């Protein structure tokens with residue numbers, strides 16, 4: 001498997017074998033996180049919009065591999081603020097770095113960057129569109145907790161209409177004979193464009209409106225937030241808002257192997273009394289992000 | 305019996321036939337015919353076996369490039385393009401919706417990079433009959449109802 005110089009813009013840029021290769025590398029980094037394999041390399045982290053969590057996760061990954069980081073954490077102190085085009089910024093940074101990690105508020109920005117960059121580009125989020133490294137770390141967390149990605153029952157809970165992490169995860173997990181349990185308010189159901197990925201593989205999906213309906217059926221409960229702004233009518237939001245909050249008391253009849261995942265940051269959709277239960281896995285999930293990003297950087301730089 | 309011509313013939317140029325009647329002015333608009341300094345003849349609501357009512361456009365000394373033909377195809381996929389030389393039909397072709405479109409249509413997504421930076425929009429046509437164009441950048445789908453031309 002050779003992923004050297006490959007961009008990672010969308011989860012569909014990589015196939016099933018390539019996901020599995022990255023997950024295997026990540027496992028290796030988890031066992032041995034400090035590996036000087038990227039010594040002398042420079043990774044640019046270009047955050048045209050702030051995202052402290054994602055940036056620190058990437059920078060931690062880079063540092064643990066012995067490489068150096070250049071970049072900015074906010075477009076207001078970058079050349080973009082002076083009116084430079086995205087393409088020109090990327091062309092310039094290509095001269096300074098071996099790899100570009102970028103986050104941008106506009107959808108499709110990372111794809112544009114990959115077309116002009118002379119070094120590979122990793123998309124760390126382009127607006128509401130894609131955030132493929134989040135998806136990779138979700139896959140890794142599922143594999144770590146279940147021992148496999150194959151033949152699982154996965155519940156996706158919350159805002160399934162707008163949640164980009166949900167869309168990518170459905171697309172990626174459709175490669176592994178997953179049965180999907182989709183729990184959302186009526187108005188925030190999974191879009192048909194995303195359901196196509198499930199249908200194309202002849203997989204099953206079921207739709208629900210209440211979390212307890214899936215509790216005894218699933219191996220993974222993937223929580224996302226239902227945001228007030230997504231409702232046209234505030235009364236509709238008030239009616240459903242408490243249905244999408246996971247509380248410890250709801251876990252009583254869950255399967256013994258069941259784990260709760262969440263892309264973080266959490267607001268109130270998982271009660272803090274869940275944190276100490278054996279089902280809570282969302283903080284380890286964030287930790288896994290560093291290993292997965294190490295694996296991706298190593299593979300794309302051609303070091304592994 | 306020879307059919308009488310409703311619109312007089314042109315010597316050289318292009319005839320766009322079989323335009324659905326309700327799309328005639330749309331086609332004229334996207335080809336920017338109002339600002340051309342040449343003879344342009346339009347006729348609408350002509351009887352048509354194929355369409356019921358059709359429109360036809362004749363353009364003296366005008367020939368269309370692939371980009372313009374793509375635009376015609378998007379609003380009037382039934383149209384026929386006829387090239388005329390010295391009053392004779394030189395070439396006849398059906399416009400067809402291509403599977404890939406570049407630089408013709410705007411992405412409907414206001415948060416798409418192509419609407420903010422100088423980036424040529426590019427689309428894969430994922431459904432020709434319903435006309436659904438998927439943006440290669442933001443991946444959002446521009447539909448017939450949200451179609452605007454650059």
Ligand SMILES: [Zn+2]
Nearest residue numbers: 411416439442
């Ligand atoms: Zn777009």
